[in-house]
Amino acid sequence: xxxxxxxxxxxxxxxxxxxxxxxxxxxxxxxxxxxxxxxxxxxxxxxxxxxxxxxxxxxxxxxxxxxxxxxxxxxxxxxxxxxxxxxxxxxxxxxxxxxxxxxxxxxxxxxxxxxxxxxxxxxxxxxxxxxxxxxxxxxxxxxxxxxxxxxxxxxxxxxxxxxxxxxxxxxxxxxxxxxxxxxxxxxxxxxxxxxxxxxxxxxxxxxxxxxxxxxxxxxxxxxxxxxxxxxxxxxxxxxxxxxxxxxxxxxxxxxxxxxxxxxxxxxxxxxxxxxxxxxxxxxxxxxxxxxxxxxxxxxxxxxxxxxxxxxxx
Amino acid sequence: xxxxxxxxxxxxxxxxxxxxxxxxxxxxxxxxxxxxxxxxxxxxxxxxxxxxxxxxxxxxxxxxxxxxxxxxxxxxxxxxxxxxxxxxxxxxxxxxxxxxxxxxxxxxxxxxxxxxxxxxxxxxxxxxxxxxxxxxxxxxxxxxxxxxxxxxxxxxxxxxxxxxxxxxxxxxxxxxxxxxxxxxxxxxxxxxxxxxxxxxxxxxxxxxxxxxxxxxxxxxxxxxxxxxxxxxxxxxxxxxxxxxxxxxxxxxxxxxxxxxxxxxxxxxxxxxxxxxxxxxxxxxxx
Amino acid sequence: xxxxxxxxxxxxxxxxxxxxxxxxxxxxxxxxxxxxxxxxxxxxxxxxxxxxxxxxxxxxxxxxxxxxxxxxxxxxxxxxxxxxxxxxxxxxxxxxxxxxxxxxxxxxxxxxxxxxxxxxxxxxxxxxxxxxxxxxxxxxxxxxxxxxxxxxxxxxxxxxxxxxxxxxxxxxxxxxxxxxxxxxxxxxxxxxxxxxxxxxxxxxxxxxxxxxxxxxxxxxxxxxxxxxxxxxxxxxxxxxxxxxxxxxxxxxxxxxxxxxxxxxxxxxxxxxxxxxxxxxxxxxxxxxxxxxxxxxxxxxxxxxxxxxxxxxxxxxxxxxxxxxxxxxxx
Numbered sequence: 068x069x070x071x072x073x074x075x076x077x078x079x080x081x082x083x084x085x086x087x088x089x090x091x092x093x094x095x096x097x098x099x100x101x102x103x104x105x106x107x108x109x110x111x112x113x114x115x116x117x118x119x120x121x122x123x124x125x126x127x128x129x130x131x132x133x134x135x136x137x138x139x140x141x142x143x144x145x146x147x148x149x150x151x152x153x154x155x156x157x158x159x160x161x162x163x164x165x166x167x168x169x170x171x172x173x174x175x176x177x178x179x180x181x182x183x184x185x186x187x188x189x190x191x192x193x194x195x196x197x198x199x200x201x202x203x204x205x206x207x208x209x210x211x212x213x214x215x216x217x218x219x220x221x222x223x224x225x226x227x228x229x230x231x232x233x234x235x236x237x238x239x240x241x242x243x244x245x246x247x248x249x250x251x252x253x254x255x256x257x258x259x260x261x262x263x264x265x266x267x268x269x270x271x272x273x274x275x276x277x278x279x280x281x282x283x284x285x286x287x288x289x290x291x292x293x294x295x296x297x298x299x300x301x302x303x304x305x306x307x308x309x310x311x312x313x314x315x316x317x318x319x320x321x322x323x324x325x326x327x328x329x330x331x332x333x334x335x336x337x338x339x340x341x342x343x344x345x346x347x348x349x350x351x352x353x354x355x356x357x358x359x360x361x362x363x364x365x366x367x368x369x370x371x372x373x374x375x376x377x378x379x380x
Numbered sequence: 381x382x383x384x385x386x387x388x389x390x391x392x393x394x395x396x397x398x399x400x401x402x403x404x405x406x407x408x409x410x411x412x413x414x415x416x417x418x419x420x421x422x423x424x425x426x427x428x429x430x431x432x433x434x435x436x437x438x439x440x441x442x443x444x445x446x447x448x449x450x451x452x453x454x455x456x457x458x459x460x461x462x463x464x465x466x467x468x469x470x471x472x473x474x475x476x477x478x479x480x481x482x483x484x485x486x487x488x489x490x491x492x493x494x495x496x497x498x499x500x501x502x503x504x505x506x507x508x509x510x511x512x513x514x515x516x517x518x519x520x521x522x523x524x525x526x527x528x529x530x531x532x533x534x535x536x537x538x539x540x541x542x543x544x545x546x547x548x549x550x551x552x553x554x555x556x557x558x559x560x561x562x563x564x565x566x567x568x569x570x571x572x573x574x575x576x577x578x579x580x581x582x583x584x585x586x587x588x589x590x591x592x593x594x595x596x597x598x599x600x601x602x603x604x605x606x607x608x609x610x611x612x613x614x615x616x617x618x619x620x621x622x623x624x625x626x627x628x629x630x631x632x633x634x635x636x637x638x639x640x641x642x643x644x645x646x647x648x649x650x651x652x653x654x655x656x657x658x659x660x661x662x663x664x665x666x
Numbered sequence: 667x668x669x670x671x672x673x674x675x676x677x678x679x680x681x682x683x684x685x686x687x688x689x690x691x692x693x694x695x696x697x698x699x700x701x702x703x704x705x706x707x708x709x710x711x712x713x714x715x716x717x718x719x720x721x722x723x724x725x726x727x728x729x730x731x732x733x734x735x736x737x738x739x740x741x742x743x744x745x746x747x748x749x750x751x752x753x754x755x756x757x758x759x760x761x762x763x764x765x766x767x768x769x770x771x772x773x774x775x776x777x778x779x780x781x782x783x784x785x786x787x788x789x790x791x792x793x794x795x796x797x798x799x800x801x802x803x804x805x806x807x808x809x810x811x812x813x814x815x816x817x818x819x820x821x822x823x824x825x826x827x828x829x830x831x832x833x834x835x836x837x838x839x840x841x842x843x844x845x846x847x848x849x850x851x852x853x854x855x856x857x858x859x860x861x862x863x864x865x866x867x868x869x870x871x872x873x874x875x876x877x878x879x880x881x882x883x884x885x886x887x888x889x890x891x892x893x894x895x896x897x898x899x900x901x902x903x904x905x906x907x908x909x910x911x912x913x914x915x916x917x918x919x920x921x922x923x924x925x926x927x928x929x930x931x932x933x934x935x936x937x938x939x940x941x942x943x944x945x946x947x948x949x950x951x952x953x954x955x956x957x958x959x960x961x962x963x964x965x966x967x968x969x970x971x972x973x974x975x976x977x978x979x980x981x982x983x984x985x986x987x988x989x990x991x992x993x994x995x996x
Contacts, residue, residue: 078503081500082500082503082504082507083507085500085501085503085504086504086507086508089504089505090516093516093517093520094520096520097519097520097521097522204645204648204649204652205641205645207648208592208596208641208644208645208648209641210596210599210600210603210619210637210640210641211600212599212600212603212619213599213619213633213637213640213641216619216623216626216633216637217637219626220626220627220630224627277774278769278771278774278775279774279775279776279777279778281724281769281775282769282775282776282777282785282837282840283777284724284761285722285724285761285762285766285767285769285841286761286762286788286789286792286840287758287759287760287761287762287763287789287792287793288758288762288788288789288792289758297777297780300777300779300780301777301778301779303779315509316509318509318512319509319510319511319512320509320511322509322511322512322515322604323511323600323603323604326603326604337512337515338515338604338605338606341515341516341518341519341604341606342605342606344519349516349519352512353508353512353513353516356508356509356512357507357508360507360508360509361507374779375779
């Protein structure tokens with residue numbers, strides 16, 4: 068078990084290293100000298116040269132990479148060009164809205180997807196199954212930003228139930244934050260419920276045909292208990308996988324959704340960094356997201372073994 | 381005594397017909413969308429770029445079927461021209477990612493040594509959210525339609541590699557491949573003739589899905605301002621520039637949005653339909 | 667003579683399929699009394715499992731249904747009810763409590779994510795109304811009854827910790843935990859090694875005597891039948907072709923199909939020219955016939971009349987036979 072986690076961790080580090088290399092070297096391929104970018108149009112060549120030296124940009128590329136990697140390993144992702152603050156700090160400052168957005172969206176997606184998937188499997192081939200499958204497919208193919216615009220128009224502008232955008236004043240209460248988070252979470256939750264629905268349906272279908280479900284029925288327990296305890300209990304492992312997968316997808320989805328709703332999260336930070344070519348922020352954010360991605364996958368792996376007694380020992 | 385009662389299983393028959401019909405309908409929608417895109421120069425009633433401030437934000441009506449946008453441009457004409465850009469980008473992404481992905485997947489599935497290298501790279505690329513990797517690549521490459529294609533192709537190639545590699549691993553052990561090898565057929569011929577033909581159906585299904593993803597992703601990128609430059613009408617740029625006016629003139633963002641949903645949904649339905657037809661085993665998982 | 671525990675009368679089961687309605691079981695009648703084991707024998711596809719699922723009320727919904735006949739069951743209360751038309755709630759209350767079933771595949775018939783003790787205790791709590799602790803104690807007791815060593819500890823094991831024979835014992839413990847009056851055993855030993863098979867059969871026979879159950883034993887193995895059954899019902903292509911006390915059936919089979927089955931048994935295998943024992947099989951395969959006797963296409967004794975006229979199930983001296991020619995062949 069521990070050896071298994073160890074192996075996974077090693078693989079994880081390798082992937083992270085590759086991502087770091089990819090991000091670093093691709094960034095350096097980009098048109099435009101970071102130093103010139105930093106100083107703006109008015110800078111003299113001497114100024115640029117001085118800055119290049121100060122940031123180590125005159126050193127060989129490979130050396131720069133190694134130095135950057137060393138800094139990253141200590142948690143220092145560099146200095147933002149535009150924000151006047153370290154990248155790590157900028158990311159941490161914006162982590163809260165993104166974290167809550169991801170968690171609430173996951174909860175909403177699961178609350179929609181799991182019951183819908185179960186119902187779809189239990190009444191397979193009936194109208195409810197058709198309706199669920201159709202809606203899931205529709206949800207998966209609506210651009211989240213467009214659904215966001217619709218939700219804003221409908222629930223914020225028309226009905227006034229929720230704030231249109233933003234995250235409230237800096238000292239806002241948690242309840243106010245919740246209000247701000249509700250619409251973006253609903254958008255992300257709805258869009259991402261499709262995958263959970265399909266997965267739940269498929270794994271429930273597998274299990275509902277299993278011999279032990281027949282045994283459970285032969286015991287005379289109620290159909291509800293057969294479905295929820297015996298069938299769902301066994302479909303849980305693949306469903307947990309898809310929840311993890313969805314959480315990872317939500318991080319990507321947050322980038323777009325945060326922009327639509329003006330939430331000051333990591334996604335928003337990344338988008339503005341891209342638009343301003345703030346490369347240290349882009350690099351740092353990508354690395355951080357890749358690390359979180361990998362950790363989610365590792366966590367799924369560990370939870371697996373906790374849920375499934377066949378793997379536990 | 382006959383045991384089979386030939387009563388018409390009406391319900392099931394209707395259900396099947398409905399399934400087929402849905403796929404058919406989706407295919408028809410796609411054909412129409414492609415036709416509109418191809419024939420945009422002749423079909424669009426107005427120049428998509430011509431601004432007429434006197435006719436700003438007109439609701440849908442007889443002259444402007446889909447209304448006009450914030451600069452008085454005809455939304456219908458722009459949706460058609462947008463189809464040209466959006467579908468063109470999607471198709472280009474599919475062609476590039478499928479051909480590169482298939483080649484890499486075949487090699488990875490066939491040669492153990494290449495496998496390790498290719499799959500680590502695939503893992504690395506897949507350890508970032510699609511949209512994040514795409515905006516990063518566009519940022520590095522520069523915002524243009526060509527670079528959006530390149531970026532999205534890089535994002536979706538790893539998926540193809542995974543699918544093709546998995547199929548190749550299975551196919552390479554099949555008797556006819558071994559027989560071909562024993563007969564001295566060259567490895568490349570085995571790969572591209574024998575193996576590729578056998579992984580053609582998962583490839584085709586992947587292609588429709590990637591097309592759908594690419595259409596959605598292009599719109600997302602353009603919406604974020606990290607995609608196609610705003611002056612080019614694509615469905616994404618139209619929504620991006622129209623979003624401030626959504627409150628009073630929802631048609632400006634509504635029609636391009638519906639276009640995206642229709643095309644992506646149709647691609648998805650056709651892809652599912654293809655998978656059902658090509659691989660009945662997967663039908664249950666649909 | 668009191669009414670039998672279970673009386674299946676002229677049962678037909680139909681399934682709705684994509685090709686139309688099929689009736690894999692028709693005209694099946696059989697009876698089981700307390701403390702009696704009735705074996706149902708036939709090849710796969712002969713309808714023996716479908717019959718047992720119909721009895722349990724476990725036909726797949728909504729495709730399958732009892733399209734004809736009755737399944738009369740005498741409840742513990744003394745009332746007799748028709749299981750084919752009983753409401754769902756009644757069937758649910760009966761299942762596991764008064765009628766229990768064990769299945770062919772011990773490896774997959776237990777829930778892999780629950781301990782075996784939990785799985786037995788669940789039924790006990792439901793049907794006997796025991797609390798958690800008492801139900802668990804009862805589960806341990808049942809595991810002891812089916813001769814699982816160190817039952818108190820094994821109750822906390824998951825199915826994957828156990829061998830196939832062990833799991834089938836657990837299945838038996840589970841089935842018998844609420845002392846059912848009728849046990850349906852659907853090929854319970856088919857998936858097991860021969861030695862384990864014998865142990866499980868001996869165990870089942872012992873428990874049947876101790877609990878006074880009626881047992882409906884479904885198998886395709888005549889060796890098992892000889893060992894365990896009081897009466898035998900032979901099914902072919904969804905119909906009962908012969909039914910007789912076990913001794914009569916083995917000593918003087920009346921239906922050509924029964925005779926063919928008996929000739930295929932290893933213990934009766936004939937010797938070939940070189941003196942080796944060979945196992946024969948009946949040539950051909952089960953096929954649906956439009957008219958006449960279903961077995962006629964494979965029957966060595968078939969006459970042209972057999973392909974025209976469908977034989978009825980004839981009763982004679984406590985046995986039943988569905989063959990036009992049984993009297994002349996006997």
